[in-house]
Amino acid sequence: VKLVESGGDMVQPGGSLRLSCEASGFTFNSYWMNWVRQAPGKGLEWVASIKQDADEKHYVDSVKGRFTISRDNAKNSVFLQMNNLRAEDTGVYFCVRALRRYRPAYFEYWGQGTLVTVSS
Amino acid sequence: DIQLTQSPSFLSASVGDRVTITCRASQGISTYLAWYQQKAGTAPNLLISAASTLEGEVPSRFSGSGSGAEFTLTISSLQPEDFATYYCQQFNTYPWTFGQGTKVGLK
Numbered sequence: 001v002k003l004v005e006s007g008g009d010m011v012q013p014g015g016s017l018r019l020s021c022e023a024s025g026f027t028f029n030s031y032w033m034n035w036v037r038q039a040p041g042k043g044l045e046w047v048a049s050i051k052q053d054a055d056e057k058h059y060v061d062s063v064k065g066r067f068t069i070s071r072d073n074a075k076n077s078v079f080l081q082m083n084n085l086r087a088e089d090t091g092v093y094f095c096v097r098a099l100r101r102y103r104p105a106y107f108e109y110w111g112q113g114t115l116v117t118v119s120s
Numbered sequence: 121d122i123q124l125t126q127s128p129s130f131l132s133a134s135v136g137d138r139v140t141i142t143c144r145a146s147q148g149i150s151t152y153l154a155w156y157q158q159k160a161g162t163a164p165n166l167l168i169s170a171a172s173t174l175e176g177e178v179p180s181r182f183s184g185s186g187s188g189a190e191f192t193l194t195i196s197s198l199q200p201e202d203f204a205t206y207y208c209q210q211f212n213t214y215p216w217t218f219g220q221g222t223k224v225g226l227k
Binding site for chain 1: 121141152154156158163164165166169170175176207209211214215216218219220221
């Protein structure tokens with residue numbers, strides 16, 4: 001199993017970024033996928049989850065209306081579109097796969113993370 | 121939202137010590153709890169799911185227990201590679217939430 005994130009960058013407040021995560025080594029269309037972030041020197045925060053067929057999505061309140069999680073099962077990829085970015089969105093964003101097929105719970109495989117910096 | 125409070129936030133220990141970390145939930149979460157280990161500069165590693173199920177190749181010195189609102193992670197004999205930060209996470213109700221972390225350092 002491999003998860004490789006990309007798209008992290010430095011952006012000004014109010015700007016947008018699109019994170020991508022390319023997955024390999026497992027049957028991608030059978031698993032819930034997630035994004036988790038970690039601000040510098042801080043703890044972990046779950047951001048968003050998407051069901052295997054994309055018909056169910058969940059977000060932490062602080063990003064609702066600004067972030068959108070999506071996936072392309074044909075390309076074994078999951079995305080996080082981040083709009084109207086704020087300084088408090090700064091951190092490393094991890095792409096994460098759930099533990100078991102068709103079940104949302106428990107985060108087994110993590111990517112290496114991609115750094116998002118929101119600063120003027 | 122369900123709040124998870126870990127105690128202590130930091131503990132210092134020696135190799136061979138028995139270490140216990142507690143995670144308390146603001147409401148009952150059955151056994152929908154995971155424990156992760158994170159070393160500096162790396163992604164977290166899933167240690168335990170469903171409060172007490174050891175995952176993958178996690179050494180047997182790690183164990184988890186509890187249900188409802190109080191949970192513990194125990195390391196029976198601390199090894200040099202166990203110095204890290206540990207997080208609990210609940211999967212009972214969205215939003216999934218993490219505890220603030222417990223850093224295990226060298227005494």
